[in-house]
Amino acid sequence: MARKRYSDEDILKLLREIELKLADGDDVRTACRGVGVSDATYYNWRRRFGGMGKSQLSELRSLEKENARLKKIVAELELDNCPVEIAEARYGYEVLEKSLIFSEGNAVEFRGGPGICSRYQMRAKATLSAGFSRAKEPVWSLNATSGHTNSLKVHRARQTVEDYVFVSGLELAPEDVVEIRTSCGGNAARAG
Structure with a gap:
């Protein structure tokens, strides 16, 4: 079966749908099949996005973007602090x-x-x-x-x-x- 890519917003909607089905008495496997995902996918999504709303999602995105920017800065600083022999060969x-x-x-x-x-x-x-x-x-x-x-x-x-x-x-x-x-x-x- 081909994997489908979901946006973060779509994942939040699907998680809400699954939670509603669970509240109505469905078991996890049935609720997940009802929205077209596996129960393993549901557990992965719940671990990453569980209890998150749209505002927290946008905050998560901004934190991930800031984290990527900081990682880039650290990588550049590590280049500046590399041993002379490596710098000579590299540059x-x-x-x-x-x-x-x-x-x-x-x-x-x-x-x-x-x-x-x-x-x-x-x-x-x-x-x-x-x-x-x-x-x-x-x-x-x-x-x-x-x-x-x-x-x-x-x-x-x-x-x-x-x-x-x-x-x-x-x-x-x-x-x-x-x-x-x-x-x-x-x-x-x-x-x-």
Whole structure:
């Protein structure tokens, strides 16, 4: 027998019909046959939709949609946190450097933290979209000693260097190196 697909609204109507037949004294098997479904289907539907009205059904749908959206976000975050070797193979780049950047100078009253330098060499063609705040004004520049700025540089294989603050759809070629530097806060001195 071919399976018939029912919408959630149809399932609610059929469940109500079966419940009415049960209230009139029919047994489960007879009530289910009367609406054209098996008793196993009835029990599955009752487990999923039992006691639910149209308002709860729409709420269930919105929760399922939100759950799917959150699962997608979690999956994307897991991609961002994958080990370097997997990321290199997956995204077609090689991590050349990940290091802390310390500024030179004396300690100040409100010391900031070190910055980070990340350099990636493309293994294949790629497209870059990125943007940084604090690319022109230094971080924590409220006192006499200011921090540094964020920067994004593309070292082209043909030996040119391009600086960007915001970029969208920038074509990268194999052997191009992308360098990202996050700023040191107000004179972050090397510890110890």
